[in-house]
Amino acid sequence: MSSNPVDPNTALDRLRDEGFEVEIRDQHLLVHSIPYVTAQKVVRYATLACLYLRQDDQVVRPNSGHGDNHQVWWTGEYPCYPNGTVLDLGIDPQQRDLLPGFPVRHQFSNKPFGADGFPEHYSKVTHYIRLIQNQAKAIDKDVDARTGRVVATQEGESVFHYPDTASARAEILAISAKLTGRIAIVGLGGTGSYILDQIAKTPVGEIHLFDGDIFGSHNAFRALGAASLDDVNAKEPKTEYFVRKYELMRRGIVSHAYFLDTHNVVELTGFDFVFLCVDKGDARAMLVKHLVESGIPFIDAGMNLKLVAATNSLIGTCRATLVTKAKSDHVSDYIPMDPDDEDVLYQENIQVADMNAINALLAVMKWKQHQGFYGDDFKPYNLSFGVNLMSLNRGPRLQVEEE
Template sequence: MSIKQTVLNPSVQRLIEEGFEIDIQRQHLLVHSIPYLNQSREVKLATLVCPFVENGEIETQPQDHTMYFKGEYPHDATGKEMSEVVNSERKVTLFDDFNVDYYLSNKPNGQSFTNFYDKVVHYHTLFVSQARVVDANADGRTGVVHGQRDERSIFCYPDTASSRVGITAITQKLEDSRIGIVGVGGTGSFILDLLAKTPVQEIHLFDADSFEPHNAFRAPGAASLEQLQAFPKKVEYFREIYSAMRGGVFTHDYFLDEQNVHELDVILAK
């Protein structure tokens, strides 16, 4: 299990220092309390959201110029819909029980963003400039600091693949799963390769055989000659391979038979 570390991304740190209400959840950047005008020209508060790829202290570039919007349809100070900013209605669940309402698409001078700071400030400016016509004090820089969410993950590094394509809420459904794979020779090893990249809590491998040259040609990846010469148990070979990516892989270096098949019931009952 890995624990989400304190975010050191320069853009995020700068946003927090300037008072933006920043929250990081499930590889998504959330910016709360963004003032905007609704259809009745009332000042409301929205949340802006986009996938967030973190890489420690290294600045990372947003995957695109779009953002999600949680709130009512935004309008300008004249009461006109901000259709130049809102691409479409998009009522979807991004993760957990967090829902959004609209999909935004707007580039400054047609240029893409090179960092998250510029992206957030751009969208904040679009909305707050209209809100200030009604309330001169409207500002998304509230100074509110959200507590660090140390999300426990089975992965050794963030699953940005799911957030990148918007399927985090779907993959989350697998988090409490426990799966047993009986035999990790050919087919079993490919099933393992697929499951290892999902957030299932536990993967139990059952196989008594050693990993030999013919197995290397039937399994994903590429075993080295040195690895083959060590004649590792199949279950240990694969556990070591996937431990670089995730935890929760358990080995059982024996075959299942009438005497121990009940172990599968124990796994499924957890």
């Protein structure tokens, strides 16, 4: 082995210099127009793709233990020898979208005999290209993946300030792309702040925060993360505080440092989805009425905890209720909207961050099911977790197809 290993950052330039049609898309390296032989002994062309992760402005080496490896994906039929028998590249059918709008059909797992892997991406992709292309050349000596064509790399304007390598490593970028749109979170107390934390880590385009309260010490003990004493003493609006915290990671978080009422609730019109995290029944009723009439899907989150004097302990539940254009007839059964139906948790001012977190996660996971990110076998529209019973109950199912 050379004492001067190849810089992994130079692999892309080297591939381009040699005339390969290369493209970087969603943290993947794509090499287009690779000739191969089909089972019908015909030469066709397809695209090879592999992970191309960046960390600290450096390309992660294959087999570095940071998520990249020696495997690649293939968009065409399974490559064959000139006589139509299949090459041994590791047969693993992968009929799915690897990236948004980029379907693949196979995943290959092959490396040079006696080697642990590849030092950089140039040797990785050329290893597979050579194995596949040589068979096509036996049929037509003039075919070559080095077409000299230049592909315009279009990464797109990501909402994140740095790549989402977690989704790339897990191979779920195409699934994560389902989490899009303009989202509103009404109420930035404990539950709302945990919802924000989860939504901020998805590729949704905009997250609008509505709350007229000031961030104080009681919020610090209920919200995600650790607020400093300076944060508490700043007395800034909750929405401004959370924008400042999360704009370190992403763009598109918008502060609305005021409460919604009958005069400005129309501002929710045009959102793709709304999370309601309010603690007053009359405010909730006003918001729910507007969203139902506007056909805007939303989830209402709430808690009901109380102190049991006999045991000196807390019991109760947290709830997440999904309402859509196709189903809203369950609203009065699950969502408290009378002025005296304020959640007991807020009446007693009990600080319970873990229940806030569970409440938020129920809401976010239900939203992700609604978006098609998670499977949803039972399609319940209400989820309720009882802390003293440690049980999760599912509410009504939709009996008709969603519009």
